[in-house]
Amino acid sequence: MTDPTDCKICGMLHAAAPEDVVLDGPHWGVVAMQDVPGMLMAFTRAHDRGMGSLSDAAAAELGPLINRLSARLTANGAFERTSVIYLGDNAVHTHFMLLGRKPGDERIFDNAPLLARFAGKDRDGARAIVADLRAALGEPAATHPISA
Numbered sequence: 001m002t003d004p005t006d007c008k009i010c011g012m013l014h015a016a017a018p019e020d021v022v023l024d025g026p027h028w029g030v031v032a033m034q035d036v037p038g039m040l041m042a043f044t045r046a047h048d049r050g051m052g053s054l055s056d057a058a059a060a061e062l063g064p065l066i067n068r069l070s071a072r073l074t075a076n077g078a079f080e081r082t083s084v085i086y087l088g089d090n091a092v093h094t095h096f097m098l099l100g101r102k103p104g105d106e107r108i109f110d111n112a113p114l115l116a117r118f119a120g121k122d123r124d125g126a127r128a129i130v131a132d133l134r135a136a137l138g139e140p141a142a143t144h145p146i147s148a
């Protein structure tokens with residue numbers, strides 16, 4: 001485990017003004033980012049290795065947390081929807097940005113490294129991963145929704 005005193009996210013939470021902290025829970029923290037309205041960072045409180053290493057409690061809270069935050073961000077009309085941008089390349093906490101989106105906002109993933117992956121299309125490889133994930137979830141083999 002990383003020394004918390006050297007951890008950017010632990011340090012960020014410690015240094016955050018109380019007015020910027022949305023949640024300081026046992027499994028997740030959520031803080032406003034860079035004074036940008038509707039831009040939040042959510043992060044596990046434990047040091048982990050990213051998605052797939054969440055504690056059961058953190059995993060159980062993840063979906064409801066995203067859903068509740070998103071619902072609230074859009075409830076008053078300030079945002080029409082939200083986007084979740086997963087990070088995790090540079091910290092020992094699973095963390096992601098939750099970004100309130102307004103009509104006409106630029107598409108988030110244009111020109112992002114994510115798009116570079118489209119150059120490596122591999123249908124068979126992609127479908128093999130889908131089949132493996134379905135098996136791991138105990139889902140039956142894929143069938144077309146219309147013929148199911």
Ligand SMILES: [Zn+2]
Nearest residue numbers: 004007009010
């Ligand atoms: Zn930390």
